[in-house]
Amino acid sequence: MDVEVRYIDDSKGNGLFAKKNFSEDSILFEESPLVCVQFSWNAEYGYKACDHCLKPLETAEENVRRLTGKTEIVLPYPELCTTNKSTITQCSGCGVEYCNADCQEKAFNQYHRTLCVQTGPLQCLNDAWKQIHYPPETGNVMLIPRILATIQQSCDKENTLNRFLKFCHRSVNDDSHLAHKLLGEKFANQISTLHSLLVQSMPHEHVSQLLSPEGFQSLLALMGTNGQGVATSPFSQWVENVPEKDLVSKLYEDMDANVGSFLDNEGVGLFETQSAANHSCLPNAEIVYRHNNSTLSLRALRDIEAGEEICISYVDECTLSSSRHSRQKELRENYLFNCNCPKCLEQADDPDVTSDEDMSDSDE
Numbered sequence: 319m320d321v322e323v324r325y326i327d328d329s330k331g332n333g334l335f336a337k338k339n340f341s342e343d344s345i346l347f348e349e350s351p352l353v354c355v356q357f358s359w360n361a362e363y364g365y366k367a368c369d370h371c372l373k374p375l376e377t378a379e380e381n382v383r384r385l386t387g388k389t390e391i392v393l394p395y396p397e398l399c400t401t402n403k404s405t406i407t408q409c410s411g412c413g414v415e416y417c418n419a420d421c422q423e424k425a426f427n428q429y430h431r432t433l434c435v436q437t438g439p440l441q442c443l444n445d446a447w448k449q450i451h452y453p454p455e456t457g458n459v460m461l462i463p464r465i466l467a468t469i470q471q472s473c474d475k476e477n478t479l480n481r482f483l484k485f486c487h488r489s490v491n492d493d494s495h496l497a498h499k500l501l502g503e504k505f506a507n508q509i510s511t512l513h514s515l516l517v518q519s520m521p522h523e524h525v526s527q528l529l530s531p532e533g534f535q536s537l538l539a540l541m542g543t544n545g546q547g548v549a550t551s552p553f554s555q556w557v558e559n560v561p562e563k564d565l566v567s568k569l570y571e572d573m574d575a576n577v578g579s580f581l582d583n584e585g586v587g588l589f590e591t592q593s594a595a596n597h598s599c600l601p602n603a604e605i606v607y608r609h610n611n612s613t614l615s616l617r618a619l620r621d622i623e624a625g626e627e628i629c630i631s632y633v634d635e636c637t638l639s640s641s642r643h644s645r646q647k648e649l650r651e652n653y654l655f656n657c658n659c660p661k662c663l664e665q666a667d668d669p670d671v672t673s674d675e676d677m678s679d680s681d682e
């Protein structure tokens with residue numbers, strides 16, 4: 319690896335550092351998630367993805383037809399679509415689909431052997447989550463059964479448990495008096511419901527400490543502070559390859575009119591190396607999914623020198639361009655820290671105003 323994880327200080331914890339020079343646009347590293355899962359509403363609304371790696375299961379043409387609502391569309395250059403429907407397989411127990419037999423086998427050996435027989439109770443957990451977390455989705459409680467089952471099915475359970483416990487999983491930051499948004503008073507009843515449903519749906523062997531109320535809260539905090547969004551799309555991959563770019567703008571307009579900005583298969587994953595990357599409002603790297611599955615690539619946004627800290631943005635582009643106050647509010651609520659990046663320091667004297675875009679979600 320050309321990057322390394324190093325301790326910075328008690329406030330920031332660890333960070334990710336470059337071990338060599340990287341030029342702008344180069345790929346620093348690639349990594350598959352320890353676990354990942356599609357968002358619940360995304361799956362419910364018919365975004366078809368492999369249950370293990372989130373690779374699209376629709377062709378680009380099927381995708382465009384569904385997203386525009388126009389079943390008559392015929393997409394030229396079908397050979398530019400990389401979806402291979404002939405390799406799709408299905409679990410005979412619960413019916414979930416995979417992009418190929420390899421993914422099905424990996425999922426079964428890692429967690430699905432345990433979870434497949436719990437489909438009914440897990441469905442109740444999923445339904446309860448959907449009532450709490452409407453789109454746009456940022457996390458998914460269904461990652462937790464995958465974590466627990468991965469530990470249970472592992473040959474080296476202690477080591478696997480420790481790999482998960484290495485992700486930061488505190489639910490409060492005592493230094494800054496910050497508590498995770500998900501775990502606030504407002505959600506206490508909902509968290510208690512989710513906890514009971516999880517306890518009913520999982521075998522307890524080897525994971526009882528994580529199934530206690532405190533263990534469950536730490537898993538939610540782990541997911542909230544480390545969960546990385548994953549996005550795949552058969553259409554956008556087709557667009558990248560298509561020579562006539564003006565073909566696509568009308569299709570995007572039609573999609574926007576029909577489904578707004580919800581174009582991708584979306585989910586959340588836990589990545590061991592990437593999760594060591596801290597946030598900056600002036601990031602020097604970004605996450606991309608070049609393989610149209612859950613394999614993440616970290617790409618340099620500018621030249622990076624050996625020894626430099628590699629920082630990504632934890633907030634989306636819209637929030638990143640909003641006021642310091644709005645950015646810091648989101649980072650405090652979801653990631654439990656006060657941002658002191660160069661941009662925040664430079665704007666330290668700006669008035670504490672919420673950007674227009676955030677007014678609907680204004681300060682409580």
Ligand SMILES: C[S@@+](CC[C@H](N)C(=O)[O-])C[C@H]1O[C@@H](n2cnc3c(N)ncnc32)[C@H](O)[C@@H]1O
Nearest residue numbers: 330331332486543544593594595596597653655
């Ligand atoms: C995904 S982890 C990043 C790695 C983490 N520093 C560690 O020690 O494992 C996210 C957490 O790192 C800390 N963090 C990330 N960026 C930070 C920053 N710019 N300043 C202070 N703390 C930060 C926060 O505690 C946040 O919840």
